[in-house]
Amino acid sequence: xxxxxxxxxxxxxxxxxxxxxxxxxxxxxxxxxxxxxxxxxxxxxxxxxxxxxxxxxxxxxxxxxxxxxxxxxxxxxxxxxxxxxxxxxxxxxxxxxxxxxxxxxxxxxxxxxxxxxxxxxxxxxxxxxxxxxxxxxxxxxxxxxxxxxxxxxxxxxxxxxxxxxxxxxxxxxxxxxxxxxxxxxxxxxxxxxxxxxxxxxxxxxxxxxxxxxxxxxxxxxxxxxxxxxxxxxxxxxxxxxxxxxxxxxxxxxxxxxxxxxxxxxxxxxxxxxxxxxxxxxxxxxxxxxxxxxxxxxxxxxxxxxxxxxxxxxx
Numbered sequence: 001x002x003x004x005x006x007x008x009x010x011x012x013x014x015x016x017x018x019x020x021x022x023x024x025x026x027x028x029x030x031x032x033x034x035x036x037x038x039x040x041x042x043x044x045x046x047x048x049x050x051x052x053x054x055x056x057x058x059x060x061x062x063x064x065x066x067x068x069x070x071x072x073x074x075x076x077x078x079x080x081x082x083x084x085x086x087x088x089x090x091x092x093x094x095x096x097x098x099x100x101x102x103x104x105x106x107x108x109x110x111x112x113x114x115x116x117x118x119x120x121x122x123x124x125x126x127x128x129x130x131x132x133x134x135x136x137x138x139x140x141x142x143x144x145x146x147x148x149x150x151x152x153x154x155x156x157x158x159x160x161x162x163x164x165x166x167x168x169x170x171x172x173x174x175x176x177x178x179x180x181x182x183x184x185x186x187x188x189x190x191x192x193x194x195x196x197x198x199x200x201x202x203x204x205x206x207x208x209x210x211x212x213x214x215x216x217x218x219x220x221x222x223x224x225x226x227x228x229x230x231x232x233x234x235x236x237x238x239x240x241x242x243x244x245x246x247x248x249x250x251x252x253x254x255x256x257x258x259x260x261x262x263x264x265x266x267x268x269x270x271x272x273x274x275x276x277x278x279x280x281x282x283x284x285x286x287x288x289x290x291x292x293x294x295x296x297x298x299x300x301x302x303x304x305x306x307x308x309x310x311x312x313x314x
Contacts, residue, residue, distance in 0.1 A: 012260040026298040031071040034298020039141035042149030058083035067097040070104035085113040140175035144217035150181025171295035172273040173197030180214035201243040204235040241272040266299030
């Protein structure tokens with residue numbers, strides 16, 4: 001994965017009186033970029049795909065995971081079934097990540113989120129009966145192999161930030177895979193940095209549970225016995241900005257960062273996380289953060305949707 005390198009940019013201070021850097025994962029040079037490129041590249045570096053006849057996964061219509069997985073499977077000439085957990089999607093035009101997944105020749109299926117387990121189990125069972133050797137990948141690439149992509153990325157970040165004295169990293173946290181990798185990687189490299197996840201969908205409690213599970217798996221993988229307490233797994237609630245909702249705060253944040261720094265944050269993951277990060281940096285609890293790295297996990301295709309266009313006009 002040596003070709004997967006993204007730059008770090010110093011931002012305008014946005015009135016924080018802090019140094020704020022952005023790790024531009026949105027500029028990773030494959031599949032429209034984003035953290036799912038590292039996560040899925042890491043997963044497939046650990047898998048022998050010779051006998052696999054089909055790959056199956058799931059996500060929302062906004063999911064960066066479905067877009068990247070569809071592109072990777074097209075490149076490898078492996079059929080890809082993607083289950084969209086939104087029964088309303090089939091009634092509307094494909095756009096953003098869903099549109100790209102379709103263009104990458106993925107087979108799109110729709111399922112209400114409350115029926116996901118039964119639908120996926122049934123789909124995999126039917127494929128097995130048909131003689132398929134299907135590989136199932138959890139949504140978001142939420143596996144220890146996926147998290148290892150960001151364990152390895154820590155070396156890149158440390159190398160790029162030498163002399164910058166980074167003390168805090170903020171990032172969107174969905175499945176917890178990226179954050180778990182960063183936490184473990186920083187511990188492995190004895191890098192004293194505070195890693196703060198901001199929820200994009202799940203509750204902080206659910207995120208922490210998933211992160212802890214991955215950290216335990218990473219300990220086994222690396223034959224380490226690191227102890228992680230709750231302070232190591234900081235996840236901040238951002239449920240005031242529901243998943244997929246685009247309000248004035250989100251639009252204003254996208255406008256401001258685009259105007260000052262030329263970076264277009266996506267409306268589903270990073271704009272809402274950056275909005276929350278701004279408020280946390282100004283909060284007394286985070287006043288000790290002087291040199292901050294924000295991990296832009298990507299999602300640029302979500303700019304090109306009807307919902308965002310309509311929000312932009314309001």
